[in-house]
Amino acid sequence: MLKDRQFWMVACGLSLAFLVFLLAGHPGFREERVVMFLAINIMAGTLVYYIRLAQRGEDFYLRTIPGLKAVEEAVGRSTEMGKPVLYVPGIMDMDQVETVAGVIILGHVAKMTARYETSLNVPVSRSIVMKAGREIVRESYTMEGRPDLFQDDMVHYLTDDQFAYAAGVNGIMVREKPAACLYMGKFYAESLILAETGNSIGAIQIAGTASQAQIPFFVTACDYTLIGEEFFAASAYLSQKPELLGGLKGQDMLKAFVTAVILLALSLRVFNDLGWIGWNVIDFLTVQ
Amino acid sequence: MIIGAWISVFLTLAILSYLYKDNLFYKVAEHVFVGISTGYWTSMFFWTQIQPNLFGRLWPATEYDASSLWYKFYNVFGVFSSVFPEGGIAKGHDMHLIYLVPFALGIMMLLSVSSKLSWMARWGIAYTVGMAAGLRAYGFLNSNVIGQIKGSAFQLVNSNLPYFALVGESIFNNFVILIGTITGLMYFYFSREHTGNFGRLTKVGIYFLMISFGASFGFAVMGRISLLIGRFVDLIHYSSSTYNHATLWILLIMVVLLGYSAFMDKSAPIEPPAK
Secondary structure, three states: OOOOHHHHHHHHHHHHHHHHHHHOOOOOOOHHHHHHHHHHHHHHHHHHHHHHHHHOOOOOOOOOOHHHHHHHHHHHHHHHHOOOEEEEOOOOOOOOHHHHHHHHHHHHHHHHHHHHOOOEEEEEOOHHHHHHHHHHHHHHHHHOOOHHHOOHHHEEEOOOOHHHHHHHHHHHHHHHOOOEEEEEOOOOOHHHHHHHHHHHOOOEEEEEEOOOOOHHHHHHHOOEEEEOHHHHHHHHHHHOOHHHHHHHHHHHHHHHHHHHHHHHHHHHHHHHHOOOOOOOHHHHHOOO | OHHHHHHHHHHHHHHHHHHOOOOHHHHHHHHHHHHHHHHHHHHHHHHHHHHHHHHHHHOEHHHOOOOOHHHHHHHHHHHOOOOOOOOOEOOOOOOOHHHHHHHHHHHHHHHHHOOOOHHHHHHHHHHHHHHHHHHHHHHHHHHHHHHHHHHHOOOOOOOOOOOOOOOOOOHHHHHHHHHHHHHHHHHOOOOOOOOHHHHHHHHHHHHHHHHHHHHHHHHHHHHHHHHHHHHHHHHHHHOOHHHOOHHHHHHHHHHHHHHHHHHHOOOOOOOOOOO
16 A cells, blocks of 8 residues: 555644644635545545556556447447547537647547548537637647647537527537547436437437436447546546546545445444434534 | 418428427428527626626726727727727726736637647646536535535434425434435445345445436426426417418418428438347
């Protein structure tokens, strides 16, 4: 466990400095938010620790996610059929974490389409997403040594309006008949409209979203669906970059930690209700 | 009013005609919808955000001074009087020069039209992503992590809750939620194979997820059905003589034209799904 001596030295140093600050009257520190302070520090510390481990060559096991393996198959299928790949990065802006994840995955998909010389079509509904999408697709094509295949209008703007965008994407689907449709981002009520149309044209469909209300529609109409965390883990899986894999391992550790804290909080509440201890965990967990 | 009803009926039926196949009516409705909404949102963003909230804070009417250099610069744009009215922009704001930062970022986004300066647009993207990540991290941590832990530490003893209830809160239901939360978390554990006892627990987790997805699906479908009923109610309403039987006439014309088109286009049967 104590594999990163430098990390532990810095962590102990900071803890000691904080202890001194605490004993010295801790001016400006709001005690009623101590739970948030602890949460941020534990999470940041865990992630930094595992990212450092990964960068130092530690090998982490990651189970396979069928939906991610299918991404390359979908691009391959499009190549064989000579049809384009349609990529929909959701309908929200870059201030949504799902859209950011969707644009990152777009970069990996663009690398595959550049490698296989398959055409890529990315209709977007936000101007900043269009710009970010173009930048990442251009970079992917350049990294694959095929900047000649990149065209600006691979990533093109349709409209900001939700259902007008859905109508526009549907039109693209029925006219261009892409062999693979990838929906990766934040979606709302248009999710089923898109996925049903993709299904009707016989495209292989892979969706990824953390929008809880839309996952059922994608599960119903798509071949593969990346649910919540699986979607956020996708870029680490696809890139196999040590820092991203380390971050994924760190998140797993945090999930185990949160599970333990849930059980501990429940036990402490029971003990408090029975009068065995005089400390209310609910007050502690309430961020003022 | 009657023209509006006819347009509404035409667009509704044109979009619904997509259920038959991609056709001219759908294409017209789609392009009208996309084009109008693009123009509408562009105009909306400008007149509800950029003009009042950005320009309105940079050149507010409350601090107008025609002799100052800042407002002399403003007056240069006086030819666009609807955007830059004489005497400053009266939208109830004071002057906040910090808004020069988003103004500059916006200009940098526009510079992407130039291939030499397009790199500047990255600053705006970086700001948006970085700002959103920092701003939301606190909120997500509070509501999705700490809030979930707090919600899971339910009252087990000295509680007025019933032990079992089919609807509403009960101790049994709280336990179900607790098990669902923990096993659901375990399902999203990536660095361990889902085998053995751990695999059984994750299987419980995925059952919980699927049940919640099923409930959500049913709920959303009910909402969609009510939307469809709403559209049909409108179509039935517009089929009355008050609107010169708009629905019936447009439906008849569409069916005739689509039928004629299908009759003439024998070489292109509807393709079955390729899968």
